[in-house]
Amino acid sequence: MTEGEATTNGQKTEAAESQDTEMKIIRQVEYYFGDYNLPRDKFLQEEIKNDDGWITLETMIKFKRLAALSTDISVILAALKKSTSGIIEVHENNEKIRRSASHPLPIFNDELKEETMKRTIYCKGFAKDGSVKLDDLLEYFKQYGPYETVLMRHYFDKESKKQGFKGSVLVVFPTVEKAKEFKELDDVKYKNTYLLRKWHEDYVEEKKKEIEERKARKEARKKKEEKEDNENKEEEAAEIEIPKGTFLYFSGLKEGSEAAREDIKESLGEFADQCAWIDFSRGMTKGYIRFKEEDFNKQVMEKLEGKLKVKDMDAELRLVDGEEEEEQLKKMKEARSRARNNAGKKRKSGRGGHFPNKKRKC
Structure with missing residues (x-):
């Protein structure tokens, strides 16, 4: 290859690059003033009000995508004059351009x-x-x-x-x-x-349907949570009215025995169905029993004559009243509150959990 051929080939490459740049300039400027962009471009809409639609090229080269192609006004002008679409009109002073009056701008509505x-x-x-x-x-x-x-x-x-x-x-x-x-x-x-x-x-x-379905699921979850919260509040309100005269204290079991809450309940015989709560853990020697109805502890105490047969062990019973009764009511409410909170956490997280040594209802 001779030096002349290399130069010629180089000139062809430069010419092709120049033509490509010109086409991109035309495309970009015609986009700015086109049917899609111009009605939506707030900046250009304000600018074209100032000078019968004319906008200076000094303003145009501040647009990023045009500036990336060229900031040389003479290059931009030369390219626009080669456009065949008729969209862009160049001012006679070669300093500003506008959308041609032969292409009325669509009303943006x-x-x-x-x-x-x-x-x-x-x-x-x-x-x-x-x-x-x-x-x-x-x-x-x-x-x-x-x-x-x-x-x-x-x-x-x-x-x-x-x-x-x-x-x-x-x-x-x-x-x-x-x-x-x-x-x-x-x-x-x-x-x-x-x-x-x-x-x-x-x-x-x-997408609109997906959003509506997502919103409906969210509303359903919200309503469910509100319902559960209301139910919890109703339970709390009901607990305020918990009747008194419902606790019995038992003692005398062998330390470390295998007796469980189920055994305590079974020993109540005909009164087992009225059992609402047993505060007792395996291996303990004493505990508390709560019944559902007011002053029911007295009936049980009288009927069982103060004795409770648990497996092969004899336990002593006594009534719970006064400060001791208040303390047991407080413990029971706190236990229920913890249970509700834990249930709420499991609902929200979707995970279960294990709570050791948790007192339970009969």
Whole structure:
């Protein structure tokens, strides 16, 4: 290869790069002033009110994506003058541009939003690792064009305080027919990954339904928790009215015996069904029995003549009253409160638990 050939080849490469840059400048500026963006761009909407729609190129080169292509006003002007769409009009002083009066701007209202949605396709399946750039997508969708715009869908990560790509885009086509052509293609792949395609309208309805179902489940959980809280409050209120004269104290069992609460209850015979609580653990020599009805302890005491036969052991009974009775009522309420709290924690966490040496009802 001669030096002349290398120079010629170099010039061809530079010319191709220059042409590519010009096409990107045209595409970007026409996007800014296009049917999709301009009606929605609050900044540009305010700017075009000031000078009969004209905006200086000094202002335009402050836009990031245009500035990334070139900040040389002469380069931008040269590119725009080669545009064949007729959307952009260059002022005679070569210092400002505007959307051509021959292309009336759509009125941004609910009708426009609805009409735009009907020609928009939702596409999912792009990598979320940051490797996909907007320029890549704009170039990729050319084969299915023309299109008005490609919108990357982002989310905000609260922890990193950065935006992330959801892996999905919205492609706005100029007509419903063009959108339908793309939607009805058999297979659409991006770098060997098949893309999921839906009408944007259908996607929005699906998400709306998911949100409503999620909200309904949340409301159901809330109502269930409120019901359980109310039931607990009712139980607490009922406990305030717990009758007195319901406790018996027993003692005299052998230390370390195998007697259990079930054995204590069985020894009550005909009164077992009236047993509400037994405060006793295996191996102990004494404990407390609570009955359901007021002054029932006296009936049991009289009937059993102050004796309780537990397995092969004779236990002594006595009535519980005064400060001792108040203390037992307090212990019983605290035990019930702990049981309710533990049950509430299990409901909320979805996990069970084990509570050693827990007193229980008969």
